[in-house]
Amino acid sequence: MKKFAVGLYVAVTLALMAWGYYQAIYVAPNDAMQGEIFRIIYYHVPSASVAFLFFAISLVGSIGFLAWRRSRQEWAQIADAWALSGAEVGVVFCTVVLTTGPLWGRRAWGIWWTWDARLTTTLVLWLIYVSYLLLRRFAAGPQMQTLAAVLGIFGALDVPIVYMSNRWWRTQHPAPVFGGDSNSGMDPTMVGALLWNMVAWLAWGLLILGLRYRVERQQQKIAAREAQEALNA
Amino acid sequence: MDQAAILDHEFRIAAYAVTWTIQLGYLAWLGLKWRAQKRNAERLSGKPR
Numbered sequence: 001m002k003k004f005a006v007g008l009y010v011a012v013t014l015a016l017m018a019w020g021y022y023q024a025i026y027v028a029p030n031d032a033m034q035g036e037i038f039r040i041i042y043y044h045v046p047s048a049s050v051a052f053l054f055f056a057i058s059l060v061g062s063i064g065f066l067a068w069r070r071s072r073q074e075w076a077q078i079a080d081a082w083a084l085s086g087a088e089v090g091v092v093f094c095t096v097v098l099t100t101g102p103l104w105g106r107r108a109w110g111i112w113w114t115w116d117a118r119l120t121t122t123l124v125l126w127l128i129y130v131s132y133l134l135l136r137r138f139a140a141g142p143q144m145q146t147l148a149a150v151l152g153i154f155g156a157l158d159v160p161i162v163y164m165s166n167r168w169w170r171t172q173h174p175a176p177v178f179g180g181d182s183n184s185g186m187d188p189t190m191v192g193a194l195l196w197n198m199v200a201w202l203a204w205g206l207l208i209l210g211l212r213y214r215v216e217r218q219q220q221k222i223a224a225r226e227a228q229e230a231l232n233a
Numbered sequence: 234m235d236q237a238a239i240l241d242h243e244f245r246i247a248a249y250a251v252t253w254t255i256q257l258g259y260l261a262w263l264g265l266k267w268r269a270q271k272r273n274a275e276r277l278s279g280k281p282r
Contacts, residue, residue, distance in 0.1 A: 037241040040248045047252070092259045099255070100248040107244050208260060215267050222270065225277050 013203040020193075020200035028193035040104040042193055044097060045177075046201035048122075051093035053202070054209060055129065055159050058086030062152035065145060077220050080145050083152050084136060085212040087129050089205060094126045109172060117165040118173035125162055128155035 024042035031038030061083030068076040101119070102112040113119065132151045139147065166173050177186055186194070 035238060035241045036245050039245050043249060043252045089259075092255060096252050096255050099251045103244050103248040103251070107241055204256070208256075208263065211260075211263055211267070215263060215270060218267075218270050218274065222273055222277060229277070 009203075010207065013200070013207050016196070016200035016203050020197040023193035023196045028190045029187065031190075034108055037104060037107040040100050041177075041190075042197040043201075044100045044104060045194060046198045047093045047096040047100070049198060050201050050205040051090045051097060052159050052163065054086045054090035054093065054205065055125070055156050056086075057209070058083045058090060058129075058132075058152050059156035061086055062149035062156075065149045066153075069146065078217070080149070081213055081216040081220060083149060084216055085209055087132050087152060087155075089209045089212055091126065091129045091133060092208075093201075093205060094122070094129065097122060098126055105172075114172045116171040116173055117169040118162065118171045121158060121162040121165050125155065125158045128158060 020042070024039055028039065028042070030036055061079045061081070064079030065076050065083060068079060101122075105114075106112050128151070132148060132155060135144070135148050135151060165171060166175055
């Protein structure tokens, strides 16, 4: 039953990805000013949204770990696995944002990169979570998970700054398309394509997040068994 | 098609290709990690591969 549910979810996700691609390439029109290059928005913006969501999951997991690390060991391990999974998959999506953005910028602005508030805070966000992953990978000892949880919480503080950066400061990066001033907004066909791609990338992201979580939980169980065997030896 | 439109097209394809390379690359790495872990779990439980 579980295998069937997972298979169905994978099939729905792949169908959504194909539908999102069709919407982005064949349904949405070219932008009047930017032409075809504007279609990068259908991968760039959903990737940023999913990255933010997964960093939020990492934040909740980190808080959960700190809250339960003394009282409920099993819950703390589950929270820690979500924190790590959210951070790692979030970095994957943030990497997509930081590579598709310069490709778009090169054609739209004539430059690959500029140190404006939106781009810089996004790069800082990526660097914080890469540091988190390096800490998880190379640090050892009982304090590692606690240190990582603190860094995870610290990193998540940058998410609202990234989101608000092009509202708070004048940036090269465009003003918000949604929730901006009275001049913001998009053609309804473009909105439809963007929303379909948001749903598709979210479904894809949740799929790999679930897989990553499962791998991490398995890793925790193996580590616990190895520790037990070492004690018994 | 003028030169600018051709470049826009190529950059758009590059952005989509990079996105899929990153996503599928990560998925492949995760798959390899899962497989190695499975072997490790089997070794610990004493089962043959």
